[in-house]
Amino acid sequence: GQNIDQPTEMTATEGAIVQINCTYQTSGFNGLFWYQQHAGEAPTFLSYNVLDGLEEKGRFSSFLSRSKGYSYLLLKELQMKDSASYLCAVRDSGGGADGLTFGKGTHLIIQP
């Protein structure tokens, strides 16, 4: 089975930086994904890590440490539209088209 933990809610200020942490315990591992989801809408892909280290993509960066079962999503230059839920998801190491196991999501509130 898989267990994924992330904070339920975080608050940050417009223009600032925020880091959303995710820890996971999985029987197998073949990649960690971050998705953004606005209420009632589809999850939107943000980043993907399969090897240790930092992946940077514009205002968003994601870090992975497989030995620690740990990842974080870093959002810079926060904008009001970044208010959303951020979902950490892990893919198992099975042989097929595996479904993702999602964490409960972190609800990020951006204040002016």
Add this chain to the structure above:
Amino acid sequence: AAGVIQSPRHLIKEKRETATLKCYPIPRHDTVYWYQQGPGQDPQFLISFYEKMQSDKGSIPDRFSAQQFSDYHSELNMSSLELGDSALYFCASSLGNRNIQYFGAGTRLSVL
């Protein structure tokens, strides 16, 4: 760019009725995944198909079935609907069975 298309966007059914949800993947994508997201919950993986064959199975009830057709679109068939089946149903697609999953806008099913 073309995205994953799901239909219908909204569906209202009564208990014990049947429902069929359709998913059209991004052009050239050969892999489809189905997820169920209850109110305030994270998406739960149901089932996936790669090259028209079932690839992985998650928490899909026996009352549900799905298939992927020759044009790669997929349908999720739900029978004997229960109140607890009310949820957002997302379809995602990927190019290849181990790549990034892109989500459709979802079908909101309400069972009365």
